[in-house]
Amino acid sequence: MTNVLLLGAGFTADERARLTETFDSVSAAQAEDVAKIDASTRAGIKAVAFKGHMPLGAAIMDQLAGLGVIANFGVGYDAIDVTAASARGIKVTNTPDVLNDDVADLAVAMLLAQSRNMIVGDARARTGLWAKEGELPLNRKASGSSVGIVGLGRIGREIADRLAAFKMDIHYSSRSEKQTPGWTYHSDVVSLASAVDFLVIALVGGAETEKHVSAEAIAALGPRGVVVNISRGTTVDEAALLDALESGAIAGAGLDVFMNEPNIDPRFAALDNVVLQPHQGSGTVETRTAMAVLQHDNIAAFLAGQDLLTPVN
Numbered sequence: 121m122t123n124v125l126l127l128g129a130g131f132t133a134d135e136r137a138r139l140t141e142t143f144d145s146v147s148a149a150q151a152e153d154v155a156k157i158d159a160s161t162r163a164g165i166k167a168v169a170f171k172g173h174m175p176l177g178a179a180i181m182d183q184l185a186g187l188g189v190i191a192n193f194g195v196g197y198d199a200i201d202v203t204a205a206s207a208r209g210i211k212v213t214n215t216p217d218v219l220n221d222d223v224a225d226l227a228v229a230m231l232l233a234q235s236r237n238m239i240v241g242d243a244r245a246r247t248g249l250w251a252k253e254g255e256l257p258l259n260r261k262a263s264g265s266s267v268g269i270v271g272l273g274r275i276g277r278e279i280a281d282r283l284a285a286f287k288m289d290i291h292y293s294s295r296s297e298k299q300t301p302g303w304t305y306h307s308d309v310v311s312l313a314s315a316v317d318f319l320v321i322a323l324v325g326g327a328e329t330e331k332h333v334s335a336e337a338i339a340a341l342g343p344r345g346v347v348v349n350i351s352r353g354t355t356v357d358e359a360a361l362l363d364a365l366e367s368g369a370i371a372g373a374g375l376d377v378f379m380n381e382p383n384i385d386p387r388f389a390a391l392d393n394v395v396l397q398p399h400q401g402s403g404t405v406e407t408r409t410a411m412a413v414l415q416h417d418n419i420a421a422f423l424a425g426q427d428l429l430t431p432v433n
């Protein structure tokens with residue numbers, strides 16, 4: 121009997137096959153497709169394998185009367201209304217830890233690419249501009265500078281560990297002070313931003329952290345400041361960030377996440393002081409496979425009546 125729903129348009133063929141080869145499943149690409157599944161199949165759904173960023177709230181849950189688990193593909197589950205799930209006795213799982221390295225690698229790559237002007241440099245080497253105009257204007261030393269990590273969680277700590285190897289002075293903000301090898305704690309993000317050159321955001325997304333990196337924090341970063349964001353577009357005041365990038369109030373940004381992905385604000389494309397990535401933090405074959413396995417195994421555990429591997433609620 122069909123008991124698993126694959127919800128989301130973004131499953132790759134391999135990810136889809138991993139689920140459909142084990143489970144008797146049905147698919148819905150968009151939220152509105154759930155209602156198109158016939159009522160008796162819907163009633164049998166016990167697990168949702170979810171991939172994507174569309175809101176998954178009470179309206180969908182209430183169409184699936186037998187639903188017991190939503191297994192998210194990704195560590196960030198801000199698209200899922202966990203309160204609504206808990207109220208219905210529905211468990212939520214995610215895919216923590218297996219993606220830490222890749223997301224941290226991308227944060228460091230964007231920090232280096234921005235400070236060394238690598239996107240402009242690539243175009244100069246590629247297009248013949250190098251022969252015409254000569255060397256790039258001198259850019260910016262990253263090693264030995266100061267960095268502030270906003271949110272010293274699983275990914276934030278991996279970023280800090282990497283940047284410590286670049287001889288950077290590590291500062292961080294979190295809701296509570298952590299055990300560190302002597303990194304400087306700031307209880308608020310404005311104090312953090314005013315102390316550093318690079319501000320790397322590794323917070324959870326969702327309503328509680330919306331615009332956590334405020335206009336005031338961006339202003340405090342100052343004209344040498346660079347924002348790197350691998351968390352969610354929601355965690356930064358994006359309008360204030362764009363204003364600061366356009367006016368030179370800060371030096372630049374490296375961004376993997378935006379508001380309204382994938383239709384990002386066209387003001388970003390006109391800037392030459394930014395490195396832009398299409399939300400690909402965890403996007404390696406190795407890590408996406410590990411995430412797919414964890415999503416699969418959470419569903420298998422639930423259907424077998426075993427403990428979930430990585431529960432959220």
Ligand code: NAP
Binds near residue numbers: 195219271272
């Ligand atoms: P995590 O271990 O839970 O760490 C999250 C951090 O956010 C913690 O430092 C936590 O602070 C902070 N935080 C949580 N709620 C907060 C609040 N209300 N106010 C202020 N700070 C708050 O999560 P993670 O595994 O490192 O992942 C972090 C995020 O990265 C994910 O949620 C996801 O959105 C994003 N992500 C992006 C990509 C990508 O492709 N770009 C890939 C994976 C993940 P405390 O230390 O005070 O608890």
